[in-house]
Amino acid sequence: MMKLLLLFSMALIALNVDAKPDTRVYELRTYHCHEGKRADLIARFQNHTTRIFEKHGMTNVAYWLPTSPEMKNDLIYMLSYPSMEARQAAWKAFSTDPEWQKVAADSQINGKIVAAVDSKFLKMEPELTKKLKLKAKSPERIFELRSYYCLPGRYPNIVARFRDHTRDIFETHGIENIAYWGTIEKDDTQSHLVYIIAHESEAAAKNSWDAFRADPVWKKAQKASEEDGKIVEKVVSVMMAPLPFSKLR
Template sequence: MKRRSFVKSTLLTAAAGTVAPAVASAANSAVPPKGTDYYELRVYTLKNDEQQKLVEDFLQNAAIPAFNSMGVKHVGVFTELKPEEQTKLYVLIQYNGIAHFDHISDNINNDTAYKTKGAAYLTAPASQPAYERIESSLMKAFKHSPILAPPDKKTRIFELRQYQSATEAAGQKKIEMFNDQGEIDIFKRLGFNPVFWGETIIGPQRPNLTYMITFDDLAAKDAHWKAFGGDSQWKKISSVPEYADALLVNKITSTLLVPTAYSQI
């Protein structure tokens, strides 16, 4: 077995446990059958407008069409609402299972249009790189919300939230609150329009969970979170000692985003 194939196989096994034999043959099929969603979150760090344009041109004209042709229905591309410097680009890619992720990673470079239209990005010289860094995470959808739910197309802002936990056990307990104790249902009932919920299985700052919600504007964001904090069901869940945030969450990050014109989310 070649070293590259061995390393890749090892990472996927660590990510998903024992993967069905369909993974091994996925590269020979069209699109692997639907399963629980997996999400790839890429965060591009950029230094100037030239890099941003190069990456965005690649995403819009090469990457997204290639992903769509291979069965990915939604690729979201976002910029920061209020960047402190050059905005970062956030790219969310929906896969219909771990076999789908594997299939695309094996085959995307066989797409002639992808390589041709993305050449400026894919072959950028080291002296003029297309970006400074890419930080990637692979997430598995929560069982209570196994499929991405893209909101209606209209002007809106997105909030990407990550909850980091001190231990794997604490992280699993927090996921239990969302899945089994009804926390996801509260978000839906109060109109947060959640897009996805995912447990990071490969990526930085583990253990963590990440989710995305949406609002019409900043005033709506404040109103929704106020309603959440005062919700009787939330107060009941959060009052259980074993679900205290002080035990389960040691850091929360929140990033406000706006979709690009070509974003599919």
């Protein structure tokens, strides 16, 4: 009896641990390189930067190359931190690290690599993602980064629609849910939904999206969710291939 009680208690503890929300701060960064310099940036990340990030408490989550020709000079990556305060401290320590300063200087002997940087801070959307899934179902897959900008006051509606319908319908059409975040905004600006899904290939992605949009179950869910007005104002999608050193592949 005591053994059974102990096993039951351990199971409850495990459930409570799994139920803990992911409160980390995620940062999605896009580096726009000078023409012909992206290969230098990739080498710098692979050989130096990722390791120096980890030394200063930053967690490397993923590194991707957009597949669109229009983004041929871009690299997208994601880091996570225990908190925003930890993020600020980590970047300060990183930027003043003599090792990093030497790496940066040596890598730019023939010219600057990065022309501009875009950054978004994200928090995991607890109603949509319990844990970031790093392990691949298949050895090769393509990722899709999607950002949904909602009409005023409609962010809770998009979360509800994904929670109650969209994610499950995705899976029936071969679209793998990876993770969902809401943006962290500085003022009263409404968050927008950022999520990552995976496909077997870009061709598979097109087939899955065609089937999803034609699915009567989805059409019914969309119609019901928009009885009191449209939810989404704009959608931005980027197809991405993971780099070999990306944890999320």
